[in-house]
Amino acid sequence: MTDDPRTPGATPPDAYDDDRLLGHVLGLDDDPELAAAAADDEALRQRLAAMTAEIDAVRSGLEAAVPAPDDAYADPAAPRWEALREHMAAPTTPRRWPWLRLRVLAPAAALILAVAGGLTVIAHQTSQSPSELLPADSSVKELATGTNGARATDSDAGASAATQADAQDAAAARASLRRALRLARLADRAGRFQLAVVAEAQDASDASQEFLVLENVRGSAVGTLRLETTEASGEAEGLYLLLLQPKRPAAANLALAEIRAKQGSGPGVAASASPSPPDAGPAEQLRPVLVLSHDENLALAVPLPPGTDPATVRLP
Numbered sequence: 001m002t003d004d005p006r007t008p009g010a011t012p013p014d015a016y017d018d019d020r021l022l023g024h025v026l027g028l029d030d031d032p033e034l035a036a037a038a039a040d041d042e043a044l045r046q047r048l049a050a051m052t053a054e055i056d057a058v059r060s061g062l063e064a065a066v067p068a069p070d071d072a073y074a075d076p077a078a079p080r081w082e083a084l085r086e087h088m089a090a091p092t093t094p095r096r097w098p099w100l101r102l103r104v105l106a107p108a109a110a111l112i113l114a115v116a117g118g119l120t121v122i123a124h125q126t127s128q129s130p131s132e133l134l135p136a137d138s139s140v141k142e143l144a145t146g147t148n149g150a151r152a153t154d155s156d157a158g159a160s161a162a163t164q165a166d167a168q169d170a171a172a173a174r175a176s177l178r179r180a181l182r183l184a185r186l187a188d189r190a191g192r193f194q195l196a197v198v199a200e201a202q203d204a205s206d207a208s209q210e211f212l213v214l215e216n217v218r219g220s221a222v223g224t225l226r227l228e229t230t231e232a233s234g235e236a237e238g239l240y241l242l243l244l245q246p247k248r249p250a251a252a253n254l255a256l257a258e259i260r261a262k263q264g265s266g267p268g269v270a271a272s273a274s275p276s277p278p279d280a281g282p283a284e285q286l287r288p289v290l291v292l293s294h295d296e297n298l299a300l301a302v303p304l305p306p307g308t309d310p311a312t313v314r315l316p
C-alpha cells in the first residue's frame with residue numbers, strides 16, 4: 001500500500017468544496033465541523049481567509065458604488081415629495097348629505113305611527129283618549145324632533161376624528177422605526193455584525209441585563225441573552241434591535257460616535273433621555289443607542305418605538 005503523501009492530520013483537498021466554505025464565510029450555515037477542521041489545518045485556514053478577503057472586497061465595491069441614501073430621502077417634508085403631498089394628507093371628515101338624515105329619521109317615524117295606531121286601538125277598548133295613554137317623559141318628543149338622529153351624527157363625527165388620530169399615530173410610529181433602522185444600518189455597515197435580534201429588555205441587575213429574544217433578524221439565537229452594561233441599561237420591557245458579534249469592532253466604535261452625534265447624545269447618557277424635539281409625540285421619541293458587552297465583544301442595542309412588530313424589522 002502506498003503511503004499518503006499529505007501531512008498527517010491535514011484535511012483532504014476534496015473534503016470541503018468552495019460552496020461549503022462560502023456558506024460558512026457568509027454566515028449562512030452553522031458548520032462546527034468546518035470550524036474545527038480549520039483550527040487544525042493551515043491550508044484550510046488560508047482558503048477561508050482568501051475567500052473572506054474576496055467577499056470583503058466585493059462588499060466594499062458595492063458600498064462605494066451604491067452609497068446609502070441620506071436621511072432626508074424618506075422625509076415626507078422634503079422638496080422631492082412636493083408633487084405627492086396632496087395624496088399624503090390625512091382624510092377629512094366626509095360631508096353628510098341630507099338624505100342620510102332622512103334615512104336615520106325614517107325608522108323613528110315608522111315607530112311613531114305604530115305607537116299611535118296601538119294607542120288608538122287601546123283607547124277604543126278602554127274608553128280612554130290616546131293622550132291619556134302617552135308617557136310623560138320626552139322620549140316620543142325626541143323621536144318626533146329627530147334629536148336621536150342628531151346624536152347619532154355627532155357620534156359618527158367623533159369616531160371619524162378618532163380614526164384620523166389613530167392614522168396620524170401610526171404614521172409617526174412608522175417614521176420613528178425608519179429613523180431607528182437607519183441608525184442600525186449605519187452601525188451594521190461599519191461593524192458587520194454577525195448576529196442581530198429583536199429582543200425585549202428585562203430588569204437590569206449586577207452590571208448586566210437580560211434580553212428576551214423575540215425575532216432573529218440575522219443569525220440565530222433563542223431564549224434570553226445576558227449582556228454586560230457599560231454605560232446605562234435598557235428600559236425594562238422596551239424593544240431593542242441587538243447587534244452582536246462584530247467583525248470590525250473598531251469601525252463599529254467610529255460609527256457609534258457618528259450615531260451619537262446625530263442623536264445629540266454621548267457616553268453616560270441615561271436610557272430614559274430623549275434626543276427628539278420637545279414637541280415630538282410619544283411614538284417619535286427615540287432613546288439613545290446603548291453600548292453593551294457580549295462575550296467580551298462590543299454589542300449595540302438600538303431602541304425601537306413602542307408597538308413595533310418584531311417581524312417587520314429587517315437589515316440588508
